[in-house]
Amino acid sequence: MTVALFVFYLLAGVCIAAAVMVVSARNPVHSVxxxxxxxxxxxxxxxxxxxxxxxMVLVVVYVGAVAVLFLFVVMMLDIDLTAMREGFLKFxxxxxxxxxxxxxxxxxxFGTLSVGTAAPIAAAVPVPEGMSNxxxxxxxxxxxxxxxxxxxxxxxxxxxxxxxxxxxxxxGPVKRQDIGRQVHRERPxxxxxxxxxxxxxxx
Amino acid sequence: xxxxxxxxxxxxxxxxxVVGPLLLGVAYATWAERKIIxxxxxxxxxxxxxxxxxxxxxxxxxxLFLKETVIPSGANRGIFLLAPMITFVLSLIAWAVIxxxxxxxxxxxxxxxxxxxxxxxxxxYGIVMAGWASNSRYAFLGALRSSAQMISYEIAxxxxxxxxxxxxxxxxxxxxxLAQSGNGFWYVFPHLPMAVVFMAxxxxxxxxxxxxxxxxxxxxxxxYNVEYSSMAxxxxxxxxxxxxxxxxxxxxxxxxxxxxxPFEMAPFTWLPGPVWFILKICLVLFVFFWAxxxxxxxxxxxxxxxxxxxxxxxxxxxxxxxxxxxxxxxxLPA
Numbered sequence: 067m068t069v070a071l072f073v074f075y076l077l078a079g080v081c082i083a084a085a086v087m088v089v090s091a092r093n094p095v096h097s098v099x100x101x102x103x104x105x106x107x108x109x110x111x112x113x114x115x116x117x118x119x120x121x122m123v124l125v126v127v128y129v130g131a132v133a134v135l136f137l138f139v140v141m142m143l144d145i146d147l148t149a150m151r152e153g154f155l156k157f158x159x160x161x162x163x164x165x166x167x168x169x170x171x172x173x174x175x176f177g178t179l180s181v182g183t184a185a186p187i188a189a190a191v192p193v194p195e196g197m198s199n200x201x202x203x204x205x206x207x208x209x210x211x212x213x214x215x216x217x218x219x220x221x222x223x224x225x226x227x228x229x230x231x232x233x234x235x236x237x238g239p240v241k242r243q244d245i246g247r248q249v250h251r252e253r254p255x256x257x258x259x260x261x262x263x264x265x266x267x268x269x
Numbered sequence: 270x271x272x273x274x275x276x277x278x279x280x281x282x283x284x285x286x287v288v289g290p291l292l293l294g295v296a297y298a299t300w301a302e303r304k305i306i307x308x309x310x311x312x313x314x315x316x317x318x319x320x321x322x323x324x325x326x327x328x329x330x331x332x333l334f335l336k337e338t339v340i341p342s343g344a345n346r347g348i349f350l351l352a353p354m355i356t357f358v359l360s361l362i363a364w365a366v367i368x369x370x371x372x373x374x375x376x377x378x379x380x381x382x383x384x385x386x387x388x389x390x391x392x393x394y395g396i397v398m399a400g401w402a403s404n405s406r407y408a409f410l411g412a413l414r415s416s417a418q419m420i421s422y423e424i425a426x427x428x429x430x431x432x433x434x435x436x437x438x439x440x441x442x443x444x445x446x447l448a449q450s451g452n453g454f455w456y457v458f459p460h461l462p463m464a465v466v467f468m469a470x471x472x473x474x475x476x477x478x479x480x481x482x483x484x485x486x487x488x489x490x491x492x493y494n495v496e497y498s499s500m501a502x503x504x505x506x507x508x509x510x511x512x513x514x515x516x517x518x519x520x521x522x523x524x525x526x527x528x529x530x531p532f533e534m535a536p537f538t539w540l541p542g543p544v545w546f547i548l549k550i551c552l553v554l555f556v557f558f559w560a561x562x563x564x565x566x567x568x569x570x571x572x573x574x575x576x577x578x579x580x581x582x583x584x585x586x587x588x589x590x591x592x593x594x595x596x597x598x599x600x601l602p603a
Contacts, residue, residue: 095401099348102394122383130390130423134397134416141401141409198379200440245574 074114081107094140098133105129119200283375287364295510296326302558309562333506336499341404344496348402353497353504356395360511363388367518368443370528370542381442382430385519389426389474392512393419396476396483396493399505403496411492414569415476415483421576422473428584429463429470432591433523436460438602446527448602455526463587464524466580468556471516473576475509477557479564480572517553518546525549 084104091097105128112121197205207215260268300315300322307314315322340349366381368374378384393416400412433456434440437448449455457464473480484492494505521527527549528542540548567575595601 093345095345095348099398118378118380119383122380122387125387126383126390126427130387130393131420134393134420137394137397138413138416141397142413198440200380243570 070114074111077107077110077114081111095137098137098140101136102129102133105133117199119198119203280375284365287375288361291361291364291511291514292507294514295507296330298510298514298554299329299506300326301554302561305555305558306562309559330503333499333503338499338501339496341496343404345402345404348398349496350501352395352399352402353501353508355398356392356508357504357511359388359391359395360508360515363515364518366442367515367522368446368527369546371443371447373528373543374443377441377443380440382434382440382445382523385442386423386427386430389512389516389519390419390423392474395505395508399497400493403493405496407489407491408493408495411483411485411489411495414485414489415493418473418476418480418482418572418576421573422470422580425466425470425576425580425584426474428581428588429460429467430523432460432463432584432588435588435591435595435601442522442527446522446529449526450529450533455524455529457524460524460587460591463584464520466584467520467524468553469575470580471520472557472560473572475512475516475557477513478561479566481566482569482572485566513554513557514550517550517557520553521546521549525552 081104084100084107087100088097088104091100105124109121109124109129112118112124262268303325304314304322315325318324318328340346363385365375366378366384368377396415396419397412400408400410400415403409433445436456436459437445439445439448472478476483482492483489484494486492489495494502497505528546530537530540530542530545
């Protein structure tokens, strides 16, 4: 058994175990932390497959940003665990069905489940000779699939606008801070020197 | 088999050669900070333990080591103990891709910059986990502030890194440094506004003054690490300073030409590359301490406004400007 194969089985094993723990952990915060562990192992497998750019992007985007927000929300909410347990059996058939469909799809893609050998991995990540896979990805993304890429950008923009419209509400008169005005405020507009007679005050 | 063991031993030696001096550097960064701030405030700083107080960091370390580790009764034990370890380990693993001289790097990977960015974006986990596991309101508030702040400033950092990458044409740190070679044409000159923004963003990213709201002692006691004591606290402390040194190293690599001498001529080239690199790190670290001694703390809404409404649009504009300039003058690296 080569070192690479051993590392692959280690990463895959931990990844699956972590994924199981995500759905079975009692504490939702633990679930999110196991999800992060699963992401990490997936990134490790990307590195093994020679897709170091995807591995890093997976860590930056999913672990560094998305999972932080998950963790944020889960920590802020006081989740009732018993209520969550109740739905478990009800949703189990649907979940199992989705899992089964995914599994069948994977079978159709790879023909067999021989992921451990090099051939399917090489087929999945064809990197041209003498080119880092960042260059290869960039070349494909910005030439062949340029319009699809732009379209994805526009869809994201629409999503941003949608999120802002959903959360923006008029709170009525709010005292807003105008930094520009504060910075440009001069001394005469703010301070006044007055001579005050004793016992009279400023009338 | 022997070859395998030898290569593993060589890697371990390299790691030791980086981590050992780094931990010493962390210890003396705390000493330098107290001395520098002392000098700026017309005080002496540490001066009783050893000559010029040079043994003070060792004494502090010994004190923390000998204290009792207290775990609060309501704390989530596992995560409570995991959090400082994560913070500390993350501050060390990033050094794997930092080049100290041409070829003097533990792992010369193609996506070095992305790796650094990924590791620095993970730093938030140690803090969030500490804040949540402590089961204390102050710690939790500190953790929330910290994570919101770090996510906000990471976006600006990412865009600044993109501007540098467009100029260098590579994600490999060694190649980024080499792209800056030749008579001091470091990226700090063409990208001066971005260097300033990057400096401010790394202050926020490491939770340092004037953006140290996560440990705002006036309102949050000390924020996310309030329940920690002894070695658990020491790991946070070491992690924070190691992160500062790391961020200074990233600044030196991206903007100050890494190990390169300012001019490729006689008196400057006498010093070897790693010495120049360390000198540049010290320069950036000095700015960290200087900011701490000089600037008052930001208010939290001002901090968020600065990150989202000033740094983000400005660095985005700079990316567009840089790429436009490179395309217009046909300077894009092949």
